[in-house]
Amino acid sequence: MKTNKIVTIGDSRTGKTSILSRFMSNVFDPTHTTSVGIDWFSKTVFFTEDGQQRETKLFLWDTSGQERFKALTPSYVKDARVVLLVFDLNEPESLQQVVFWFQQAQKAQTNCTYILVGNKCDLERKCTAAEIDQVKIQCQSDKYYEVSAKDGTNIQTLFTDIGKELYKMNKQEEDNVQPLTIESKVDKPSRGFCC
Ligand SMILES: Nc1nc2c(ncn2[C@@H]2O[C@H](COP(=O)(O)OP(=O)(O)OP(=O)(O)O)[C@@H](O)[C@H]2O)c(=O)[nH]1
């Protein structure tokens, strides 16, 4: 089974680290300390599926949005199952930059799901719905979430939905594994030559 690796990418200051801190520890730091390189965490999400209690362990990778780390995006995204394309709803330029981050991620040639995440929905919104839709299409993203790391809006929902989706995908993959059939191979007795 593949690791449930989830990577956050997007411009610096969009709130990637804050989203993960809110999810991991339910805390929010109003100051900005830019991430350097890469950091990763893991957390299990619990949910009900078909009336049964289920769980998925998520491995969350936090990357830096700084220019000097951009070229490393394909190596971070390698083997990821989900990529969160994060932008700041208050900063239209960061939405346009998502397309660039997506193109960088695609260089990894990983078969992953892209989710567009508009953070800071607690603030005044400066990105229009039409602009967001456009970027969503450009980035082949089938889902879009508006979240706030500050007040926690939709943070739990985002990661629980990812957990559910990965649970289903893992189950399908397990079910598709064909049982190994071992053919019995009995050597036929070789015919001897009779003189
Ligand atoms: N109002 C508001 N501020 C936020 C929110 N999320 C993050 N911030 C603030 O935005 C700034 C940047 O947040 P970070 O989480 O450090 O951003 P980042 O994307 O990890 O930045 P880099 O590590 O440089 O790539 C910080 O001052 C946060 O407190 C939010 O949902 N609402």
Ligand SMILES: [Mg+2]
């Ligand atoms: Mg950060």
